[in-house]
Each structure stands twice: as C-alpha cells, then as structure tokens.
Amino acid sequence: MKPLLFTLKAEPDQRLDLSPLTPDRLVGRSAKEIEAIAIGTTRLPVKVGDVFKVKLGEATSVRFDGGSDRFDLLGAKLLPGFEIHVEGDVGAQLGRAAKGGTITVAGDAGPYAASQSAGANIDIYGDAGDFLGAPLAGEIPGMSGGRVIVRGSVGARAGDRLRRGIIIVEGDAGEDLGSRAIAGTIIVLGTAAGERIGYLNKRATIVLSEQRELGPTYVDCGAHNLGFAKLFAKSLAPESRGAARLLSSRLQRFAGDTAVFGKGEVLLPA
Amino acid sequence: MPQLIRKGIRIDESFAEAFPMTGSGVVVTAPTRKWAMQAATTMTGYATSVIGCDCEAGIDCELSPRETPDGRPGVRVLLFGFSPKSVEKALVNRIGQCVLTCPGSAVFSAFDGEAKIKVGDSMRQFGDKWQTSKAIDGRRYWRVPVMDGEFLVESSVGLTKKSVGGGNLLIMGEDWAKTMRATEAAVDAVHATPDAIAPFPGGVVRSGSKVGSKYKGMGASTNDAYCPTLRGATDSALDADIGCVLEIVIDGLTSDAVSAAMRAGIKAIVALGPKNGAKRVGAGNYGGKLGPFHYHLKDLV
Numbered sequence: 001m002k003p004l005l006f007t008l009k010a011e012p013d014q015r016l017d018l019s020p021l022t023p024d025r026l027v028g029r030s031a032k033e034i035e036a037i038a039i040g041t042t043r044l045p046v047k048v049g050d051v052f053k054v055k056l057g058e059a060t061s062v063r064f065d066g067g068s069d070r071f072d073l074l075g076a077k078l079l080p081g082f083e084i085h086v087e088g089d090v091g092a093q094l095g096r097a098a099k100g101g102t103i104t105v106a107g108d109a110g111p112y113a114a115s116q117s118a119g120a121n122i123d124i125y126g127d128a129g130d131f132l133g134a135p136l137a138g139e140i141p142g143m144s145g146g147r148v149i150v151r152g153s154v155g156a157r158a159g160d161r162l163r164r165g166i167i168i169v170e171g172d173a174g175e176d177l178g179s180r181a182i183a184g185t186i187i188v189l190g191t192a193a194g195e196r197i198g199y200l201n202k203r204a205t206i207v208l209s210e211q212r213e214l215g216p217t218y219v220d221c222g223a224h225n226l227g228f229a230k231l232f233a234k235s236l237a238p239e240s241r242g243a244a245r246l247l248s249s250r251l252q253r254f255a256g257d258t259a260v261f262g263k264g265e266v267l268l269p270a
Numbered sequence: 271m272p273q274l275i276r277k278g279i280r281i282d283e284s285f286a287e288a289f290p291m292t293g294s295g296v297v298v299t300a301p302t303r304k305w306a307m308q309a310a311t312t313m314t315g316y317a318t319s320v321i322g323c324d325c326e327a328g329i330d331c332e333l334s335p336r337e338t339p340d341g342r343p344g345v346r347v348l349l350f351g352f353s354p355k356s357v358e359k360a361l362v363n364r365i366g367q368c369v370l371t372c373p374g375s376a377v378f379s380a381f382d383g384e385a386k387i388k389v390g391d392s393m394r395q396f397g398d399k400w401q402t403s404k405a406i407d408g409r410r411y412w413r414v415p416v417m418d419g420e421f422l423v424e425s426s427v428g429l430t431k432k433s434v435g436g437g438n439l440l441i442m443g444e445d446w447a448k449t450m451r452a453t454e455a456a457v458d459a460v461h462a463t464p465d466a467i468a469p470f471p472g473g474v475v476r477s478g479s480k481v482g483s484k485y486k487g488m489g490a491s492t493n494d495a496y497c498p499t500l501r502g503a504t505d506s507a508l509d510a511d512i513g514c515v516l517e518i519v520i521d522g523l524t525s526d527a528v529s530a531a532m533r534a535g536i537k538a539i540v541a542l543g544p545k546n547g548a549k550r551v552g553a554g555n556y557g558g559k560l561g562p563f564h565y566h567l568k569d570l571v
Binding site (some may be wrong): 234235 | 341342400406419422
C-alpha cells in the first residue's frame with residue numbers, strides 16, 4: 001500500500017511546525033481532518049490544506065513530496081514502527097525527541113536535526129546544519145538513542161551533549177565535533193574542522209577517518225584492534241560501508257577529554 | 271524386559287526420566303580457534319553433575335567466524351542448573367575465572383530466552399572504573415580494559431526455564447572396547463545435535479548411580495543392577511553377553527533437543543551394529559515418579 005502523501009503546493013510563506021504530521025498522530029483521520037490541522041507559526045493561520053495536497057494511504061507511513069527549509073519539527077516525537085520520507089529539504093529540529101521509527105530526508109536538514117532523539121533511525125542524504133543531535137538551550141542531555149546517518153556534511157557542534165546512540169557523518173564535520181558529549185558514538189568519514197574535537201567529552205567515542213592533531217587534553221594510548229569496533233562494523237555495514245571499513249581497521253586510541261572525565265576516546269586510523 | 275531388535279541390537283522398552291532445569295548459554299570468541307576452545311573448555315570444567323558441581327555445562331558446538339557476533343572463531347557453551355539463581359552464580363563465577371582470564375576472549379549471549387541474567391553487568395567492576403559500555407543494535411556490551419587489550423562482554427545473557435536435564439542412554443556391550451566404540455559414535459551424534467550437551471567426561475559416564483545406599487546419609491550409590499562384575503551376585507539387569515555398560519547423560523535447552531539428541535545417539539549405535547559395537551541399549555529411570563519428562567526408547571528408534 002502507498003504511504004499517506006503530502007504534496008507541497010508552493011513554498012510556504014512562513015516557517016511551519018510539522019510536528020502534528022507524524023504517522024502515529026494521523027492514524028484513523030480523514031483527509032479533511034488532516035487538511036484542517038493548523039501548522040502555522042505566526043499570527044497568520046496556516047492549515048495543512050493551504051500548503052499540501054493530502055492523499056490518504058497506509059497508516060504507518062507518511063511521505064512528503066517536495067520539501068522546504070521552512071519545514072520545522074518534522075517527525076518530532078515519532079513513535080517506533082512508523083516511518084516518514086521527505087523528498088526534499090527540511091528545516092530545524094528534524095526528528096526532535098523522536099522515540100523511534102525511521103525518517104529519511106532526500107535533501108538537506110537544518111540545525112538541531114535529531115535533537116534529543118531517543119531511538120529513531122534518521123537518514124539525511126544531503127547536509128545537516130549545526131547542532132546535530134544536540135539539546136536545545138537549557139536542556140541537559142542531547143540525543144539519547146537511535147542512529148543518525150548524514151550522507152553529506154554537518155555544521156558545527158554535531159553530537160553536542162550526545163548521551164547514547166550513533167551519529168555517522170559520511171562527509172565533513174564543522175568545528176567542535178562531539179562537544180560536551182556524555183557517551184555514545186560519533187563517526188566522521190570526511191574531515192573534522194577546528195582544534196577542539198571532543199571538547200569536554202566525558203565517555204563518548206569519536207572515530208575520525210584521518211590522522212590529525214588533537215587538543216592537549218587527549219592522551220595517546222596506542223594502536224589497537226578493538227573488539228567493540230568490529231561489532232559496530234558488522235552492525236553498520238549494511239548502512240554505511242565506509243564506516244564499517246573504518247571501524248574494522250586498526251585504530252589509534254586517544255583517551256580524553258582529560259579536562260573532564262577522561263573516559264571518552266578519539267579513535268584515528270593507525 | 272521386553273525389547274525391540276534393530277539390526278541385531280536389542281533396544282529395551284524402557285524410558286529415560288528427565289527433570290526440568292534452568293539453562294543458559296554463551297558464545298565465547300577469541301582471535302583463534304585454539305583460544306576460543308581453550309576458554310570454553312576451561313569454563314566447562316568440573317561441571318558434570320549438579321549433585322556435586324555448581325552446574326552442568328558443556329560445549330554445544332564450534333562456530334565459524336561468520337556465525338559469531340564479532341566475526342572471530344567461537345564456541346557455543348551451554349550451562350544448566352536447578353534454579354535461575356544458581357545458574358547466574360555459576361555462569362558469572364565461571365566467566366570471571368575462566369573466560370575473563372583467557373587471552374583474547376569475548377563473551378556474547380547465545381540465545382535470548384525468557385529472562386536475562388546479568389553477566390557483563392556483574393563483571394564490569396573488574397575494570398576499576400575504566401570500563402565503558404557500548405550499546406549496539408539494542409544490546410549492551412562492557413569493554414573492560416585488560417592486559418592484552420579489552421575484554422568485551424555482553425551485559426546480560428539469555429536464560430530459559432524450559433530446559434531439560436537427565437536424558438540418557440545406557441549402552442551395553444560385550445567388552446569395554448566395543449561398548450566404547452558404540453558410545454563414542456553416539457556421543458559424536460549428540461554433539462552434532464543443536465541445543466544439547468553431554469556434560470560428563472568426553473560425554474560419557476561409567477558410574478551410573480541408583481537412589482539410596484546401604485550407608486546412612488548417602489543419597490546415591492553405584493547402580494549394582496548394571497555392574498557387570500556383580501551380574502551373578504545381585505539382582506542384575508544384565509544379560510549373559512554383557513560385559514560393560516556406559517551411559518550418556520544429555521541436557522538440552524528444550525525437551526525436543528533432548529529427544530533429538532537421544533534419537534541421534536541410538537541411530538549412531540544401531541548403524542555401528544552389534545558385532546563391533548553395542549549389543550543392547552537401555553535407559554535409566556526412577557520408575558517415572560520423580561521426573562516429568564519421559565523419553566521412551568521405542569519412540570526414538
């Protein structure tokens with residue numbers, strides 16, 4: 001059966017809050033009811049019907065034909081077992097606090113993608129903005145589960161306050177990758193910018209694909225074949241062969257950030 | 271005793287009486303087959319019978335690198351006890367003393383089961399706060415730093431209360447060599463059966479016991495009815511052509527695994543024939559009142 005389809009009529013003239021349009025919240029609703037849902041964020045009201053053509057379909061799956069960088073909060077609080085596909089770009093806070101499910105975005109994502117996601121599998125085929133997986137201002141933990149794969153590049157502070165789960169960036173990463181990370185795993189196959197990689201990292205693992213200088217609070221622990229990395233490689237092979245190849249190799253372990261806990265690590269190819 | 275004849279081998283119309291047990295299992299891997307097997311052999315030592323050991327344990331099968339979670343050679347070990355608590359204690363002690371210590375080893379849960387026992391979770395503190403955990407595909411693993419790198423151990427291991435212990439075959443033959451030939455063939459067949467182990471030395475026990483003793487306070491003593499040297503002196507179960515009896519005891523994760531292992535064992539004995547192998551196959555029971563699982567030999571040929 002085909003998914004529930006939202007076809008974009010024209011570029012929206014304000015930012016949209018698409019958090020009500022997750023499949024788990026649309027189960028059993030008629031097209032008319034869905035078209036009446038308010039998604040505006042300004043004083044001028046906007047309803048789903050104003051922006052999208054709605055075509056009912058399978059209850060567990062939603063598809064957006066056409067995207068925009070004004071599509072905020074898409075897939076927020078998504079539940080396990082449901083899926084969303086966007087044929088285009090999305091705005092800020094993609095998959096915010098999602099509990100599970102699958103989100104795929106064919107285009108780019110804005111800042112705070114996968115913010116506080118707790119278990120969703122999020123696949124972004126374009127680039128993602130700053131603060132991938134990070135908490136919003138005032139919140140303590142960032143992403144706390146699931147898997148995010150960005151096929152393009154990401155902005156600054158990807159994996160900020162990461163608590164659990166895996167972030168894979170197949171392109172390059174901006175400055176301050178894995179800042180304040182609590183635990184979890186971040187893998188970057190391109191180049192990570194800046195000098196403060198894993199700044200104040202407590203227990204997280206950051207894997208980079210090229211040898212480089214790290215900050216003075218990271219201490220060299222030698223090259224090793226790590227068993228857990230092989231498990232990761234096997235698990236990630238179907239989704240990111242590059243990440244699997246990197247994790248299967250011998251890795252140089254730098255423990256840190258010794259400015260805080262020092263139980264985290266940055267792994268580089270030996 | 272009424273008997274069936276299969277290819278000249280007499281099969282008693284008797285049954286093996288078995289008991290419910292709690293079972294658990296781990297996959298132990300290492301960089302080489304040798305060290306995976308070493309870890310498995312060490313952790314299944316002194317685990318023949320719950321009468322005198324903390325558990326009954328054995329090697330189920332060897333796994334190729336393709337079949338293990340971390341892509342290294344591995345061995346699947348099964349462990350049985352009378353209660354989840356005793357199984358947990360035995361498993362944690364054995365992994366702590368025999369696998370954690372074994373070079374290159376890593377431990378994974380062998381099956382999911384109805385319940386979990388904490389293995390990595392109770393062993394992680396060996397890392398003295400240097401241990402870290404990783405969750406991969408919904409499973410948690412502990413990385414404990416050790417002198418040859420890292421000991422990787424799954425946080426919890428599956429447990430099932432549907433296990434069965436005490437399936438058995440009594441293999442009777444003319445002399446030791448011939449009986450042993452048939453028994454070894456049967457043990458190989460039992461080993462090839464998934465989810466079943468034969469916990470005694472090499473899978474074989476020669477000191478089968480009966481309930482009770484002439485001595486006060488001894489719960490079990492030698493099964494004199496099956497001792498060939500007492501054939502004339504006691505109420506013997508042995509015929510004139512029997513000079514040696516060996517037993518295979520089988521524990522399985524499920525009742526089906528035990529019956530499959532017994533069936534495979536009998537098939538191997540029958541295939542060998544009476545000339546070079548066993549002359550008669552029987553099974554041990556306590557009259558059927560003690561154990562709820564009965565495996566009738568006539569159903570297994």
